[in-house]
Amino acid sequence: MVVFGRISQALLRYSLSQSRQLSVSAAHGHGEKAARTWKILSFVVALPGVAVCMLNMYLKMHEHAAHHVEPEFVPYSHLRIRSKRFPWGDGNKSLFHNPEVNPLPDGYEGR
Template sequence: MAAAAGSRVSGLLGRSRLLSQPMSSGAHSEEGSARMWKALTYFVALPAVGVSMLNVFLKSHHGEEERPEFIAYPYIHIRSKPFPWGDGNPTLSVTLM
């Protein structure tokens, strides 16, 4: 029974036009694909960047919230070995300044 069902399915798949066509990376030609990505860039990506920039701008001017005071807990800056520059103690950003 399973063999009959398997042969029926393989027969249906063999006659399918979708499976007889070669699989490619896309259904569009190169020009169509380039046009699609160009449109996506202009109509999706750039407006998304603009909305994100507007959100950051409005949030930064909305109101300044004070940060909580920094507490230097002893487990925050644990170093198991020295840094490979200078005397090994300061971070690279402090060393470059």
């Protein structure tokens, strides 16, 4: 227990000395230059990088949608069992039901 107290006091003294050094360096203008550098990097590197990634995923999504074939519905007896109705809607659709992806017990909607 005594060792834990000594270690925590040493860490506290170290953190106080570090905060003093940071405040002294910020007073000399080093922080303003670093902040300006990071701001420029954010606008020049990060934002275009995010835009390129979004464009890439958009194009891949359209490429995938062009080749996507919906699977045939097979009414397996062990899937989509409804022992009691859901407490929302018509009682047959799950809470996050998607009519394009999730079939009902008797097949996809609209077909």
